[in-house]
Amino acid sequence: MHPAAVVHAQRKLENAERALHNLRNAEDFSEIEREWSAFLMALGTIYTKLEQGSKLNNVSRGWFDQVKRERREDKLLQYLHQARNAEEHGIEDITSRNARILRQPLKLPNGKTAELRISLPAGPEDLQLSEDGNETKLFDGLQRISSTVALVPVKNHGTIFSVPDEHLGKPFAPVDPLAVAEAGYDYAALLVSTAKAFSELN
Template identity: 35%
Template sequence: MNRFALGKAQRRIERATVRYNKLVSASDHPEIVDLWDEFLHDLQAIFNAVGNAAGTNGKSQAWFARKKQERKNDELLQYLHQARHAAEHGIAPIASRMPGLMTIKTPDGVPLFVIPELILDPDFEKNTNLKVAHALPQVVLTVVQNKGVLYKPPTVHLGVSLADRSIANVAWLGLSYHARMVAEAETMVT
């Protein structure tokens, strides 16, 4: 492994971490989409730097070939890779805004109806026996396309089902994977 190329990968990890922190604290839809796009580019740059670091060393090349195969076979890693391609070369959005919802429920929790982005009088629940549940607007991952192939937002990562499929969690899992990959590569520096 080439130490200089790994240094570049480590700097990109730091950059991606800063972007991730901005992403999870952002509340404006266009800002979140822009940060997501930039974050995806950071992950690709990390992967490329590690590939360059593997260079011509047989052991490093074999290890990186396994990482490439892992990215190809893992739903989350493949999605991140293809979303970056879609962001760079496509015209469709790589994330979209899901409006907030309000659900009116009976006292025992049975939903009566769902209303998109409606604001009720704060005393509504006090004046009825109905319960109100709010879901705030959020940015969600979209199906992305590359060379005619559709890639759905991931539901599994490294064999584990994703209970949380939010953009923040998918970003965190991707960042964590890439940071572990760089740390593993650093153990092979010659």
């Protein structure tokens, strides 16, 4: 394994880690989608750098052949790879925006309190009441409970790749960008660590 490839792969791993951190702290749809895309791009480049570096000798080349085989056979790793390709080369969305649940505390005429929960698609976080052509807010202080971005099947060269439900031979759930990114990052970190060990044997 060429040491320079490991250096470049480590840098891309740091980019993936940064995107993962931002994904954990994302607060709206656009942030989640942007960081998910950034993570996929960084992850894909790690493979590219290590593949080039593995050509230095037969030992590292054989190891990376196994890595590529595992990526083809593992549902989560294959999905990450194909989602990255679809994001870079395709025009279809690789995520979908789920409905949000909003919460509004209410005080009832009998003095008791209640809570109104409202499910809305992506859009402004307020409800409006239209009366005689004049729009006013129906409620003030709506509190968001959940706002999620879901993964969707991705398509490349006519083949559809489903959202993964298995990783490394075990059932995988929940399936959302953050959970899949965390699993992908852990796997990539192990790849870079292994590649580094190979580079020290040169």
